[in-house]
Each structure stands twice: as C-alpha cells, then as structure tokens.
Amino acid sequence: MSTGSLAKSEYETANRSWYKRNEISITPWLFLAPAILFFLVYVIIPIFQSFEISLFAWDGLGAREYIGTENYVELWDDPAFYTSLKNNLIWLILYLLAIPAGLFIALFLNQTVMGIRLYKSLFFFPFVISQVVVGLVFTWFYDPTFGLLNTIIGSVGLGPINVLGDPTYVTYGIIAAGLWPQTAYCMILYLTGLNAVDPEQIEAARLDGAKGWRMLWYVIVPQLKPATFIAFVVTIVGALRSFDLISVMTNGGPFGESRVLSFYMFEVALSEYGFRMGYGAAIAVVLFFIMLFFIAYFLYSMYQDERGR
Amino acid sequence: MSSILRTSVLALATSAVLATGALAADKLTGDLKIFLDTSNPAPRATFEGVIAQFGEMHPDLNIETTIIDRDAYKTQIRNFLTANPPDVATWYAGNRMLPYVKTGLFEDVSDIWQGKLAEELASTKAAMTIDGKQWGVPYSYYQWGVYYRKDIFDELGLSVPKTWEEEKANCQKIVDAGKKCYTIGTKFLWTAAGWFDYLNLRTNGYEFHMALTAGEASWTDDRVKKTMANWRELIDMGGFIDDHTAYSWQEAIPFLVDGQATAYLMGNFAVDPIKSAGLTDDQLDFYQFPLITEGIPMAEEAPTDTLHIPSGAANKETARAFLEFVASPEVQTSMNASLGQLPVNNKASVNTDDKFVKQGFEMLNGAYALAQFFDRDAPAEMAKVGMEGFQEFMVRPDNLDQILQRLEKTRERVYK
Numbered sequence: 001m002s003t004g005s006l007a008k009s010e011y012e013t014a015n016r017s018w019y020k021r022n023e024i025s026i027t028p029w030l031f032l033a034p035a036i037l038f039f040l041v042y043v044i045i046p047i048f049q050s051f052e053i054s055l056f057a058w059d060g061l062g063a064r065e066y067i068g069t070e071n072y073v074e075l076w077d078d079p080a081f082y083t084s085l086k087n088n089l090i091w092l093i094l095y096l097l098a099i100p101a102g103l104f105i106a107l108f109l110n111q112t113v114m115g116i117r118l119y120k121s122l123f124f125f126p127f128v129i130s131q132v133v134v135g136l137v138f139t140w141f142y143d144p145t146f147g148l149l150n151t152i153i154g155s156v157g158l159g160p161i162n163v164l165g166d167p168t169y170v171t172y173g174i175i176a177a178g179l180w181p182q183t184a185y186c187m188i189l190y191l192t193g194l195n196a197v198d199p200e201q202i203e204a205a206r207l208d209g210a211k212g213w214r215m216l217w218y219v220i221v222p223q224l225k226p227a228t229f230i231a232f233v234v235t236i237v238g239a240l241r242s243f244d245l246i247s248v249m250t251n252g253g254p255f256g257e258s259r260v261l262s263f264y265m266f267e268v269a270l271s272e273y274g275f276r277m278g279y280g281a282a283i284a285v286v287l288f289f290i291m292l293f294f295i296a297y298f299l300y301s302m303y304q305d306e307r308g309r
Numbered sequence: 310m311s312s313i314l315r316t317s318v319l320a321l322a323t324s325a326v327l328a329t330g331a332l333a334a335d336k337l338t339g340d341l342k343i344f345l346d347t348s349n350p351a352p353r354a355t356f357e358g359v360i361a362q363f364g365e366m367h368p369d370l371n372i373e374t375t376i377i378d379r380d381a382y383k384t385q386i387r388n389f390l391t392a393n394p395p396d397v398a399t400w401y402a403g404n405r406m407l408p409y410v411k412t413g414l415f416e417d418v419s420d421i422w423q424g425k426l427a428e429e430l431a432s433t434k435a436a437m438t439i440d441g442k443q444w445g446v447p448y449s450y451y452q453w454g455v456y457y458r459k460d461i462f463d464e465l466g467l468s469v470p471k472t473w474e475e476e477k478a479n480c481q482k483i484v485d486a487g488k489k490c491y492t493i494g495t496k497f498l499w500t501a502a503g504w505f506d507y508l509n510l511r512t513n514g515y516e517f518h519m520a521l522t523a524g525e526a527s528w529t530d531d532r533v534k535k536t537m538a539n540w541r542e543l544i545d546m547g548g549f550i551d552d553h554t555a556y557s558w559q560e561a562i563p564f565l566v567d568g569q570a571t572a573y574l575m576g577n578f579a580v581d582p583i584k585s586a587g588l589t590d591d592q593l594d595f596y597q598f599p600l601i602t603e604g605i606p607m608a609e610e611a612p613t614d615t616l617h618i619p620s621g622a623a624n625k626e627t628a629r630a631f632l633e634f635v636a637s638p639e640v641q642t643s644m645n646a647s648l649g650q651l652p653v654n655n656k657a658s659v660n661t662d663d664k665f666v667k668q669g670f671e672m673l674n675g676a677y678a679l680a681q682f683f684d685r686d687a688p689a690e691m692a693k694v695g696m697e698g699f700q701e702f703m704v705r706p707d708n709l710d711q712i713l714q715r716l717e718k719t720r721e722r723v724y725k
Contacts, residue, residue, distance in 0.1 A: 060387060062412035074722075079715070144552040145563075165496075165554030167704075253496060254554035255701035272383040273684070273693035275408055 047288065054281035060269070064278075071282035080256050081283070084264040087171050088240065088290070091260060094175045095182060095239035099231050102186025103224075107216075109187070110194045120191065127184035135248030138177035139164065164250050167257035174245050174258055182238055186231045193227030194220075229301075236294050240287070261287045337367040341627045342395040343374045346382035351581060355647045363634055370627065390414040394621035396628040402436035402613040403681035404522070404688050406444055409617075415444045416618040416625060421632055429654045430636060433613050436681055445617035446632040448641070451650040452669030453503060453610035453682075456579060457572035458565065459594040461488070473511070473539065473601040480548045483571050490548040492570035494556030495703060498696035502683035503574055505699050506610055509536045511601035515608035515678040522686035524724030528716040534709075539601060541706045554704060562586050574598070576612065580665050581649060595668050606677035612685060613653065694719040 019026065054071055058064040075081050109120050126134060141148050142163040150160040163173035197220060205219045221228070243262045246252060252259040252267060259267070261283055267273075269280025347356050353376060364372050375395070377385060382399075389395065390409060400406055409415045422434065422443040433447045462468070462479075465486055470476040480490040495501045509518045513532045520526040521533065543549065550564050559582060564570040566586045573579060583593060600607065616635060618628045634640060641657035649663060651670055659670045673679065684692035698712040 059408060059412070061391065061408060061414065142555075144555055160552070162552035162555050165552050165704075251497065253498070253697075253700065254704060255697045267693075270384060272380070273689040275689055 050281045050284045050288070053277055054279075054285050056278045058277040059275040060277045061275075067278070071279050074279065075282055075286070080259065080264060081261075083256060084259045084261045084283075087258065088260045090171055091175060091178075091239040091242055092236065094172070095178065095235050095242075096232075098179050098182035098186045098235050099228065101179070101183040102188075102231060103190050103221075105183065105187045106190035106194060107220075110191060124184050124188055126181040127188070129181075131181065131244040132248050134177055134181055135245045138173070138180075139249050142173055164258075165254050167254055170250055170254065170258040174242075174249055177249065178238070178242060178245050182235060185234060185238075189227045189231045189234075190224060193224045197223045233298055237291075240291055240294075261290075336369060337627050337630055338369040339371070339624055339627060341370055341372045341397070341624055341631060342622075343372065343397045343631070344382075344389065344395040344399070345374065345376045346379045346399045348376055348378045348382075352648055355644055358647070359635060359640060359644055362640070363631060366634075390619050390621070394619035394623075396618065396622040396624045397631055398617050398619055400445065400615055400617050401681070401685050402433065402445070402447060402615050403685035405681075405685040406615075406617070407439060407688060410439045410444050413620055416620045416622065417442045418445060418618060418629065418632065419443045421446060421629060421636075426633065426636055429638065429656050432655065432679070433653050436613050436679070437615065445615040446636045447613045447615045447653040448635050449645050449648055449650045450611045450613040450653055450673075451577040452673050453507070453574070453576050453612075454598055454669070454672065455572050455574050455596050456565075456583065456665075457594055457596060458568065458588075458592055460592045461568055461571045469596045470599045472599050476599045477542060477546070480543060480546055484547050488568065489550045489564070489570040490543070490546075490572060492550050492561045492564040492573050493553045493703075494558045494561030495553045495700045496555060496557050496560075498693075498700050499682075499684055500558050500561075500575075501699035501703055502692070502696045503576075503610065504540065505536070505695075506680060506683050507574065507598045508540050508601070509533070510608050510610070510680060511598060511605065512536045512539055513602070514605040515680065518608070518680060519686065522683065522691075524688075524691070524720050528713045528720055533713065537702065537706075537709055537713075540702070541709075544703060544706050549703065554700065576610075577650060577665055577669055590664060595665050597672050607675075608678040608680060609673055609676040610682060611651075611673055611676075611679040612682045688723055691716075691719055691723045 053064075055066060055068060056064040057067045057070070105123055109116065109123060140146075142150075144150055144160045144162040144165070149163070154160065161169065163169045201219060201223070202215070205215055210219060241262055242260055243266065246258055246260060246263045247266075250258045252263050256264075265280045265283040265287065268276045268283065274280070343360065345353075345356055347353050356376075357374070360372055360374055364370060386398065386400065386409075390398070391414065394414075400409070406415060419442045422430070422437075427434070430447065433450065434443065437443045437445055437447060457469075461483075465482055467479045467482060468475075470479050483490045493500050493504070506518065509521070512535055517526060517532055521528070521530075526532075550561070550570050553561065558575070558579070561573070562579070562583055563586065565573050565583065566588055573583075580593070584590075597607070597609075616632055618625055618632065622628055635644070636654055638652075638654045638656035641652035641654040645652040645657070645666075646660040646663075649660075649666060651659060651666060651673065659666055661667050680686060683695065687695060695716055698716050701708060702712055
C-alpha cells in the first residue's frame, strides 16, 4: 500500500470486489430478477401447486384429503370431460378460420381510396370491444323469438333455430361469435404484414406473368410468413382459453353441451355449485399439457427460425 | 337540545317498536360490517331501511353495509368468509349452508334460538339446524306455486285444477287453443328443479323427496321414474314453451304476459316483475300445485332467506343483536311487507293487501311440511348435476335412463 501508483492499480485489480469481477455476467440477471420473481410466484409455482392439488379431494375451505390419482381416474370416464374435450377440438379447428378470413379482409382493405382508414377501423372495431359485449350482442342476434337471425331466416320461410339452446348448434354458434373479433385481430396483423411486402418482388412477378391466386399464393403469402405465424399463435391460444363467451352466452348449457375444458374447470372448482378444487386442478393439468404441446411446437419453430438467420 | 330531544323521541319510539325491551335498553357502540346479496331493487331498499332503523336505535354504532350482486355473491362468499369476514352475511337455509358449517366458517348461534324467539321462529328451526345446532336466523320466506292468467282461463272456460287429471285436461285444452300451458326459462337450470320438486313431492311425498335429496334414496328408484313419467306427460303434450333452454326466468315472463303461455310455476318473487311487465291483479292469479297421488299430504316449497354470523367476525355481540332485531315481530312485519314475502316470525303480521302473499301464507300454514328448494336441500354438486339432468330431460325425454344413471353415479360419489 505504501508503493507507487502503478503498483497500486495492479494490487487493486487482484482484489477487486466479487461483484466488480463478475459484473458483466451478473447484471443481466439483476435486471431480469423482478420479472423472474413474479413469473415464478404467479406462473411457475402455481403450475406445480395445481399438480399437487389435483391429487387431493378438497372443497377449498376445509382440510384436504390425499386421494392419489382418483381425480384422474374419475376424469377418465366422465362424459362431461369428453364433451368439453371434443368442444375444445372443434374450437381449435374452426377458430383457425379467422386466419384466412383475416387475410382476405386485409387484402381487400389494403388499398388507397378515400376514407380507407375509417373502413379499417370499422373492421377492427369488434376486437376493441369487450368479449362480454360480443357475447351479449350475439345472444340477442340468436334469440329464438326476436333475434335478427331468426327474423331473417323466418322471412324466407325457415323455422326458428334456437342456436344457443340446441346442443347440436350451440358450440358452432359461440365459435361464430368468437370469430368476429378474432378475424379482426388477424386482419390487423396482416395489414401490418402487407406494409412490409416488397413492391419490387411484386413488380418482378407481374413481369413474369403472375396474377390472381398464383400471385397471392407464391409471392404474397410467403412474404407474410411472420404475420401468419403470430396469427396462428394468438388464434390457437385464443381458442384454448375461450371462456368468457361461453360464460356469457350459455353458461356452459344446454346441459353442459357447450363447455370447453377451461369452462368445465371453472365450473367444478369455482362456480356457484363447484366445490371440487382437486378435480378442477386435474382438468387444469390436462389443459396445461394440451397447451404445452402447442407452445412447445411454437417455441421449437421459433428457435429454428432464429438459427436459420 | 334538539339532538337530545331527537334521541329521546327515538328511544321512546324504539322501545315502543321493540316489545322485547331488553334489546333497546343497552346502546351498542363500535362497528358492524354487513354484507348483503340483496341487489334487486325491492330487497335492497328494504334492507337499507332496516339497517337505518337499527342505526337510529344505536346512534354510536358505526354500520358499514356492502351490497353485492346476488349471483356474484354466491361465489364471493367463499373468499370473504375466509379472508375478510364481515359481522353479518346473508345466505340460504338447508344444505346450502352445509359447506360453511362443516368447515367452521359460520358461527353457532344456538343461543339466539332460546326462549321466546325460538317459539316464534319454530317453523324454520329444522331448516336452520345442522348437527343439532342453529347456524343463522331467517328473515324471510316465500311460497312457490302456479301463477296463471285468470283472464285466459275464463276465456277458455277452465277452472283452477285440484288434481293432476284436471291439470292435464286443462293443459290439453290450452294446447288445443294454440297456446302453451307453461312458460319456463331453463338457461340457468334451477327453474326446471322447481318442476321436479313439485312433481316429486306430489307423486311420492315429502319423506321420499327429502330422502332423495339427502342421498338416502336411489335415483334409479321406480318412484323417481314415476315422477319423471308424470313430467313427461306434460312434455309430450307440448305443454312447455319451445326453446326454453335459451331463456333466463326473467326472459320467460313475456310469454305469460302476451298470452302465448298461460301459467308459470315460480316463486313469489316473480310477481313483481310480471306485474311491472303489464299484468294486473285481475289477470294474474295463483293456485297451489295440484294433487297427484291420492292420500299424499301436500308439502310445499318455501325457500328461506337467512342471516349468518361468520365465525371470523370481529363484532359478534353486535351482530347477534342485529340478528335478533331482524327476527323480531315488528321488523319482520314491516320488512316482509316491503319485500312482498312472508315473515318467518309467527307473531308478525302478513300484508293482507297483497293477494299473492295472503294466499301463499294460507297455503303454507296448511302445508304438511316445507321443502327449501332442490339446490338448497341437496348438496351443491348433486344439485348441479341434478338440475342439468332435469334440463336435458325436458329437451330429450328419451334420455331418461341415461340421465338417472348419471345422477345415481353422482349420488354414490357425493354422499359417501
């Protein structure tokens, strides 16, 4: 310590604090810490808690009783579970219609005429309003006595259809309501995507004689791949968490025919007559694995994309 | 000066109001937190009035009232009872309170059920009792029955049916006249349970109905099948309005009002909305659900609304005083007159200006026994699966065997 300045600096390098020495590698973790903490507390830990609760019989109030895999055994031959699962599949498949529908509306709106911004915002409008409002509007639209749908088909002599009260139509009726805002969402994704389409490539394709469907399929759509990917992700996720529309429009009815897994989970665990936390957690675990399948696929393809670059 | 005058006048008034006297003697201080599910206009105003009256009796008491939407309350109660319990909370009698009694979230209030008050409330004591103790105090109850269009009955030359045969004959004539016999909206399921309860009470009697909801009788029993067969006669006749799965009970009212349907099996709370939809006392009338099996005494459906003290309450003594106040004859009289329902206290008087309340009171006084309602007599899970089954039966009566087997399976699990 008594030596010159050069020696001192060398001395300090050797004895720098632990933090100083590891600053570069620690700093990112420090910045990530709040996010990691909340993600752990509100997402990761609850996932494992759900796994745990699904092994108990518990009414959410009193003592829990360990019953092993009994909840899953019961789930295995619960007809209501299979109805929900089937409806979930129908949702997944039909909800994807929002992607082509959104694409065509986007192509249609992607032009420069007077007031196009207004038209765009009108088309986007259903996505802005709450799902609950969408549900209510469609409930009235389908109403068998005064609904617009039955007034229209009644005018051509077809009998009233009780869309939301008939087990054969009810899921399709709700999906149609869900497609309205979802299509708007996909449309806005494609509209932004279309801005990034390279006009030179279109020019070149046109010189080569491409037009119409071939132009769309071979030139435009490949350039829209990032938008398609996002549209796909949000639509799949949207289909799997379809809850509010069902709750507002039918409350899972008639006799449980419009339930999906997320709604059934809510019903058995948290609704007016639901006191079965364990059973609800078991449904949540099944739903988690279904979602995990899709999420893993998306993560994998995103990873592939990153590497390809 | 004026405030002294006011309090003394109030003290006089309240001691006059409260014949018991003991309650008015000691003024309560501190806080009282009340959670109510009375979000509909009439019950809301009624409770606000009652609480204001209680507040005037105890001017130093700081009362804090929270009114929660009736349906949201049914799910919120679980959270606030465990996390943030009020001193007084509304709920329902019968098995509906079982989950909270079993887990010790409701306070045992057997001490209120002593002496005079116990005699005055005797009719509902059984519905408030679990394990030999009482867990709350009732404030109101109401009858169920058939509300019908008297003018249409006159027009078609029908008289009020006393037996099942007459009921069916009436219905046939109504259907022949191009109308429906009964309006109903089963979107929220419980309305169908009203039909099941009455058909079962009349076909098999009170004891069997109670055994069934208590899980002691089987759903695949022939007696249940007989009940469903009676129900099916009305369904096959086309007695119920079409598409009832799409409507709530309120949305089913217009069918009665515009004459497409002639009757509505409902609780007395339906009278107010039906009248505000345009029917007068001359058009709307009430009859008791008719006799089905000869020799079976007539039991009625009379759901009871109740007040409870959560076991986590901070001011239990004040809460007890409030419960006793609400159960007293005078408060019961004024309160139920404005609710349009029946007082539970037998010393209270019934509002005889209201013909529906009057008829209901007479009917329930002569009743052999009182049932609460399917979803209050049966435990929650059984009620849910049961009511879903009833709705399915009304749409697809051919699925009966499948439905009953499902209910039986649920019974085996729920009551084990």
